Amino acid sequence: MPDNHFNVCILFENKKNVSFELQDRITKFFSEYKSTLTHTHLDSSEIIILYAETYRWAYQALRQIRSSNRHFIKPVFLNFGSAPDGLSDLVDGYLKPSQSYQEFVIAFTPLIDLAREISILPSIGEHSTDVTYKEVLLLRFLLVRPDFKLDPNRNIASNIGYSYPVAKILFDVAKGSEHSFLEELKEANLLTTNLIDKVNLCPYCKHVQINFREVCPHCNSLKVREEITIHHFRCAYVGKESEFRKGHDLVCPKCTKILRHIGVDYDKPSEVLWCEDCNSNFSEPLLRCFCLNSGHVFPPEDTLLAEINEYKISQEGRRAAQEGYLPSMGLMDIFKKQLGFYKNEVFQEFLRVEFLRCQRYSYPSTVATLSLLTARQVLESELTTHTRQFREDFSSILHSTFRSTDLFTDISSEKILILFSNTTSEAVKIAFDRLHHELYNAFQVKIDLEYKIVDLAGEFENLDAAWEQLNGSF
Numbered sequence: 001m002p003d004n005h006f007n008v009c010i011l012f013e014n015k016k017n018v019s020f021e022l023q024d025r026i027t028k029f030f031s032e033y034k035s036t037l038t039h040t041h042l043d044s045s046e047i048i049i050l051y052a053e054t055y056r057w058a059y060q061a062l063r064q065i066r067s068s069n070r071h072f073i074k075p076v077f078l079n080f081g082s083a084p085d086g087l088s089d090l091v092d093g094y095l096k097p098s099q100s101y102q103e104f105v106i107a108f109t110p111l112i113d114l115a116r117e118i119s120i121l122p123s124i125g126e127h128s129t130d131v132t133y134k135e136v137l138l139l140r141f142l143l144v145r146p147d148f149k150l151d152p153n154r155n156i157a158s159n160i161g162y163s164y165p166v167a168k169i170l171f172d173v174a175k176g177s178e179h180s181f182l183e184e185l186k187e188a189n190l191l192t193t194n195l196i197d198k199v200n201l202c203p204y205c206k207h208v209q210i211n212f213r214e215v216c217p218h219c220n221s222l223k224v225r226e227e228i229t230i231h232h233f234r235c236a237y238v239g240k241e242s243e244f245r246k247g248h249d250l251v252c253p254k255c256t257k258i259l260r261h262i263g264v265d266y267d268k269p270s271e272v273l274w275c276e277d278c279n280s281n282f283s284e285p286l287l288r289c290f291c292l293n294s295g296h297v298f299p300p301e302d303t304l305l306a307e308i309n310e311y312k313i314s315q316e317g318r319r320a321a322q323e324g325y326l327p328s329m330g331l332m333d334i335f336k337k338q339l340g341f342y343k344n345e346v347f348q349e350f351l352r353v354e355f356l357r358c359q360r361y362s363y364p365s366t367v368a369t370l371s372l373l374t375a376r377q378v379l380e381s382e383l384t385t386h387t388r389q390f391r392e393d394f395s396s397i398l399h400s401t402f403r404s405t406d407l408f409t410d411i412s413s414e415k416i417l418i419l420f421s422n423t424t425s426e427a428v429k430i431a432f433d434r435l436h437h438e439l440y441n442a443f444q445v446k447i448d449l450e451y452k453i454v455d456l457a458g459e460f461e462n463l464d465a466a467w468e469q470l471n472g473s474f
Contacts (some may be wrong), residue, residue, distance in 0.1 A: 006115045008037050009045035013057040022051070025101050029108075036112070045074065046115045049108075052080045055087075062090040066169040069130075072137050073118055073144070075111035089151070089165045117144045124324040132326055134170050135185060139321035141166065142313035150182065150311040152196055159293075161199050161208040162308050182311050187391070188327065190317035193309035200289075200303040207293035210303065214285035216275035223276035224285050232259060232266050240274055240281075331372045331394070335416060338395045339408050347409035351419055355463045358456035365457070366420040366428045369470050371450035373414040375439070378447050397438045401431055425455045 010026065012018060030039055042048070048065060052058035058080055065071045077093040088094075092114060095107045121144075124136050142148055152162035158176030167178040185191045199208050216224050228241040230250065237254040244250040250259040250266070259265040272281045289298050313321065320326055335341070342350070351367065358365050407419040420428050436449050452470050460466040 005035070006037055006046045006112060006119075007040040007044050008047045008049060009040055009042045010049045010051065011042070011061060012051045013053045013061075017053065018051065025104065028101065029105070043070070045071075046119065047075050047077070047111050049077045050079065050091075052078065055080075058087060062087060063169050066090055066166060067172055069133060069137060072134075072170055073141050075114040075118075077108055077111055086165075090169070092145070114144055121322065122324050131171070131181070135181065135326060136321065136324060138167060138170060138181075139185070139190060139313060139317050143318055143321040146313075148312075150191075152308050152310065159205075159207045160201065160306055160308065162197070164311075179306070179308075182309075185317070186309070186311065188316075190314055190320055190326070191311045192314045193307075193311055195307055196310050197308040199306050199308060200300075201306050202289075202291035202294055202296060203298060203302050203304050204296045205291060205294040206304060206306075207291060209292040211290045211292055212300065213288060213290060215288050216278060216280065217282055217284075217286040218280045219275060219278040220286070220288070221275050221277040224273050225276070226271055227274050228268050229270055229272050229281065230259070230266050231269055232257070234265070238269075241268075331375060332410060332413065332416070334391055334394050335372075335398065335408065336410070338398050339402060339406075341408045341410055344409055344411070347407060347417065347419070350407055352463060354419060354421060355456050355460075355466065359460070362457050364422060364424045364455070366423050366425045366453055366455055367466070367470070368418045368420065368428055368432075368451055368453045369411070370416045370418060370432075371414060372416065374450055375447045378445055393442050397435065397442060400438065401435045425453050428453050 008030075030037055037047075048071070050058060050061055052061070058078060062076065062078075065074070065076060075092045076090070077095070078087065078091045079095055080087075081096060093107050093111055095104055118140075121140060124133060124140075142150075150164050150167060152164060154161065155163040155175055157163075159174070160176040160179055162179070163175040164178050164182065167182055168175055171178050171181055173181075182191065186193055200210055201208055202210055213222060214224055215222055229238060230241050230244050231238045232244075232252045232254070234257060235252060235255040237252055239253060241250075243253045244259065251257070252259060257265075262268065270283075272283055273285055274281050287300055289300055289303060290296075291298075316327070354363075354365050357363050402418075405421050407421070409417050411417050420431075432449055432451050436447065439445070439447050454466050454469045456466060458466065460469075
């Protein structure tokens with residue numbers, strides 16, 4: 001046993017029902033390891049033992065522990081009469097009360113090692129929100145349990161059809177909503193993933209309960225059925241077989257002639273779909289999605305595809321957990337992800353060709369450098385920049401400022417080179433001014449953008465001369 005001393009809290013569902021044998025076991029255990037373990041109350045504990053008689057009490061107790069910032073990361077040992085189905089992610093050790101004292105000691109020992117690892121972690125740094133604090137707690141939970149994976153559990157009550165019990169309880173959200181927090185940590189490279197499933201979600205409420213149904217392409221009616229089509233040669237009438245059927249005979253509804261011989265009087269060109277409401281026929285129905293949660297109807301191509309992953313802590317996540325701080329996602333990372341950056345040598349070739357075109361035909365194109373240093377310092381000092389909301393807001397501003405024809409590359413960790421094809425320098429200045437105003441409107445923080453602009457149609461001997469005007473080397 002280790003030399004470290006740990007406080008242990010034991011919680012009973014019903015202390016009156018505790019047998020003398022179990023009381024003796026507990027007394028013996030603390031007597032043998034009195035130099036290591038001390039029995040105490042919950043708030044002072046570093047290890048928690050639960051003696052449960054019913055699943056309901058066990059789950060409620062575990063839920064209270066794992067939803068508390070103070071107790072979430074603590075090792076929990078469960079004594080329960082049956083296998084803890086649905087509780088395994090929430091406990092670190094399990095034993096039936098009927099098992100021997102020696103088996104209890106063997107099963108309990110890893111929790112002491114786990115408590116030791118937790119005890120050497122520094123305190124978590126100050127965070128602006130409770131959510132970021134909980135995200136660090138989750139990373140620490142995974143850090144001290146290196147083999148633990150956040151596995152998705154199928155759950156029809158979840159909006160995405162799956163839930164992650166540990167994360168769901170910690171963030172105290174509706175089933176499935178914890179998925180967004182895990183994706184946020186994944187996007188920050190703090191978690192690694194293994195794809196388990198893909199689900200289609202309603203674009204209006206992001207719910208998985210979608211009914212795919214076939215409707216009439218003319219009136220959207222659900223009353224669509226397949227039926228044989230009959231073509232009467234004599235009067236050229238085409239209609240459903242049910243229209244021709246009169247008892248055992250086929251009678252044309254247009255000219256009332258009896259159809260006797262297929263191939264002579266009539267033929268059956270195909271089986272087609274008929275709408276009972278508008279009486280139109282068609283070969284393929286229209287596929288539409290109906291959300292059972294929001295009631296919206298939409299085409300299948302509008303569904304949102306969500307990835308359901310298994311999550312493990314990454315190397316960057318381990319570092320953040322050990323330090324007790326979440327790293328901010330750099331502005332350069334957001335630029336690269338949202339706008340797509342070319343490799344320097346590829347960008348140089350685009351720039352060379354564009355320069356020659358501008359010089360020969362006085363074609364209006366502009367190259368500019370944009371420094372992110374000041375913007376990053378201001379934003380990170382004033383805002384929590386690692387959150388998904390910040391990334392979404394910042395990404396939206398980038399897409400509204402730059403066009404799909406603009407080309408980007410990075411020339412340092414803080415500076416971007418941008419080629420604005422068929423764009424005057426005046427129009428580029430307007431774009432940067434718009435970027436400045438959009439940033440202020442979104443974050444209420446004043447940022448002085450640092451940029452330089454060169455008109456490629458200017459009087460330059462060569463591209464190097466144009467680049468010199470930007471005061472840099474590429």
